[in-house]
Amino acid sequence: MxxxxxxxxxxxxxxxxxxxxxxxxxxxxxxxxxxxxxxxxxxxxxxxxxxxxxxxxxxxxxxxxxxxxxxxxxxxxxxxxxxxxxxxxxxxxGFNLPARLLVTAIRGSEGSGLPPEELLSLGTALLAALSTDLDMATHPQLLSTIPLLLGLLENGIADSQKQTQHNSASQTNNSEESCPNGNSTSCDTDTEHNTGEDVPESSLGEGVDGVQPPASKLDEALAADCYQVLSTVCSLPRGPDQLLSRGAVPALCRAVLKKQTLSHEKGLPLLAHLLSSNIRERVWSKHQSELLSLLATISQNFSQAPNQDRLDLCSSVPQFLPPPTAEPLTKELQDSVSSLWASLRPLVQGKLSIDHLGPVLVLSACLLDLCGWEPTGSPKFCCLLVNRACVEVRMLLEEPPGTQLSAQQQNTLTACYRIMEAAMEQACTQGSNPSPAQPETAIAGLSLQQSRQVLGVLEEAFSAVIYYLQQVDSSSYDDPFLFATFRSLCAWLAEETSCLKEEVTALLPFLIGYAKHHLQKGKDKGLADWMSKLSVSDCSQTGTWSGENALRYLLPALCHLSAEEGPRKVLLSLDTPALLVHFLNRGWEVLRTQSGKTVKRDPSLETACSALLNFAVTEPDRVRTDSCFASLETMLSEALPVLIHKTRLLVLAANCCTLGLMIGRLKSASKGPVESGSGPRRFFSCALRFLLGALQPGEKGGQARLSPVWEPYWDEVSELWRLGLQALGGCVNAQPWITALAREDGWLQNTLSLLESSSSLPDPHSQHALEEALCAFAHQCPLCRQDIRKSTKRDGRSSLHGMKELKD
Structure with a gap:
């Protein structure tokens, strides 16, 4: 030829x-x-x-x-x-020919001699065939055709005449640079074949960015070929990123909204895959407007569907919900969620099969994660939803030992846990603070009787959770569903400490063993991947799982349990203080690398300090003999000098200061002088400076004020500050050398000056704590006693004159 x-x-x-x-x-x-x-x-x-x-x-x-x-x-x-x-x-x-076929068809070149539909059909068929090989699906030239395919799926094609009219102006002005063969005539498919050449950037780029085909329906086979290429690329490890960067999300959203060919059958599942992948948060931050419009359409279709169809749709709707964030919800999102709840309530209230109940509960949990209880419905409905979740937990977890849960059952239970977690805080705090300043509970109008009913069904459900966890052995510790169950129980124990005490105490060996296992194992990618794929995800942990997370969830419960004698004895037998010290050491290693704006407060470290403080207060003999507390003292002497200069970490600094002082009061007196620069001397010097910084003189001899640095955190640290002062008095009695340090560093003189220039302290409890510390100094050191007497004998009505014990 x-x-x-x-x-x-x-x-x-x-x-x-x-x-x-x-x-x-x-x-x-x-x-x-x-x-x-x-x-x-x-x-x-x-x-x-x-x-x-x-x-x-x-x-x-x-x-x-x-x-x-x-x-x-x-x-x-x-x-x-x-x-x-x-x-x-x-x-x-190569990919050169199919790409040029697409560009020629989209531009509507008359010189091709073939209808655009045939050019597109052959071009997309070639791409679809080549994409079936995964190596070819990653080829840059195939990836470069994605915007062309997306344009077709979004806008469709018109007949040759309409395309010619649409593109005639651009073809006249740009024919030379847009033709792949370099001729000034229109592009055709009869160019010299050159195997392996890239598609010329001028034609491909313009076809991507400049050519917008007129809207019309695609042939189903052609659309299927386009989706075949996109789906194959999406299945690759970096596929979602490749599609996101090439505009797939907004194009597919618009294709669905325009009801283009196969957009519902293939476009929606492809979007669901993208929104369920590791790029979910980036997709929503970049294309929120398009995705919210899509969600509004999905919620509208959900509300208009018959009940049976609606039940089938429950499993797909969660994939199109945005991840929970701390940002204010848009009105468009609130309207979609309200619409979904309105359609979901009859399903929750109706009689459902086991297969349908799971997706309904999963969708309910997702909506709760997103918007809380406010749009859910009446208090009666909220109680019904919690009750259904709790009954499902009991039905599935109270099976005989050895019963295997299916993946669907595990997903349903995970959703139930989240519903229970959303309910427990409201039920546990209801009526505990009748102050008008107390914010209204999220379950608006929940009566005390309803709150008690919710607590009752929650207790029964968590009894089933404990029963399930009692059957677990260490070989199952890496099971992701076990972590979801563990986390749910920890959330309950953080709020409710008066129920199921004996059962919880008996379960402590498992809880501590599980936390130790994951702390020692470190990061678990499998668990992180499982969490990221959950229909109900934890936005604070998804993709950032580390071995510390299990212990982090358990810490609030340990803080409560270590304050009670029975559970505390079991915790000591499990060497829990050493576990907490190890956790603190790891946290400190992370904090010491942060500076400036990178410093982040970690509440878990503060909670760990609180639990150790309970041991320091109630178990003095264990503190004196357990080597982990000596290690803790070393860490505190290194950390406190750094923490006192990081304002964002003031609460942690207060915890470390008080914890170190509580341990220090149990130490025996040093036989020799304490050298300058040693760990104990450095710690106590920083502790004195830190405690002094909380208050400053009032104006014109008035009441002493909180310092600006301490004032935002006072509600959290006031008790720690007072306990620290009391512990300081105990340290002075046990280690008298501290009195000389207090005089040398100016703590005593500055404290006396503050009291002399102020008529009172912010509250009687603070005044009593400071008086107790000063009495210890006066008792142990004649020079300190002399300084205090001089201050109390001066004229005036300072706060010193209200400290009667100092006058004795």
């Missing part, structure tokens, strides 16, 4: 298909070595395929290529071609 620079016509391709190419296949195929058989082909078909592949490989222009390809596609569908055959097609054609 002679080469031609003119456009290929339909007749030419057809005639070449039936004559020239078959002849070339017959002529050239005889010298071709036999290749592995392609699946599903007879020997005769395989022979013809080999001849066509040979002709394709030796084609001299696009006309030859098109004819050979038409024969191959009619002979053997793409999904029947083996990997080696696909590679041979790719080596002969």
């Amino acid at each position: 002679a080469e031609s620079e003119s456009p290929i016509s339909q007749e030419e391709v057809s005639s070449q298909h039936h004559s020239n190419s078959e002849e070339q296949c017959k002529a050239d195929g005889s010298s071709t070595a036999p290749e592995p058989e392609t699946k599903g082909l007879s020997a005769a078909q395989q022979d013809v395929l080999e001849r066509c592949l040979h002709a394709l490989t030796h084609a001299k222009n696009d006309s030859h290529i098109l004819a050979a390809l038409l024969l191959i596609t009619r002979l053997c569908p793409a999904n029947q071609l083996d990997r080696e055959t696909l590679h041979r097609v790719f080596e002969a054609v």
